[in-house]
Amino acid sequence: MAENVVKGPASYFPSIEKKYGRPVSEWQELIRSSPLTKHMELVSWLKAEHGLGHGHANALVAHTLAERAGGK
Numbered sequence: 001m002a003e004n005v006v007k008g009p010a011s012y013f014p015s016i017e018k019k020y021g022r023p024v025s026e027w028q029e030l031i032r033s034s035p036l037t038k039h040m041e042l043v044s045w046l047k048a049e050h051g052l053g054h055g056h057a058n059a060l061v062a063h064t065l066a067e068r069a070g071g072k
Contacts, residue, residue: 009059009066016056024060031064039065 006013013024020027030050036042039061046057 009063012056012059016060019056020052027060028064031061
């Protein structure tokens with residue numbers, strides 16, 4: 001029973017990479033380098049400036065901000 005099922009925001013990552021043609025690490029670097037800091041500001045920015053859908057933008061921001069908060 002050692003299934004490696006990805007859950008949470010990271011479960012969106014394969015479809016994000018396929019749909020937008022950029023690795024998740026690039027999206028995360030964009031988020032980290034943005035002057036914006038609030039979750040919904042970042043989601044709105046990704047949607048408006050980079051054409052991401054809401055679910056994909058939300059997953060990227062949630063995962064990236066959780067890493068920041070956890071010190072990873």
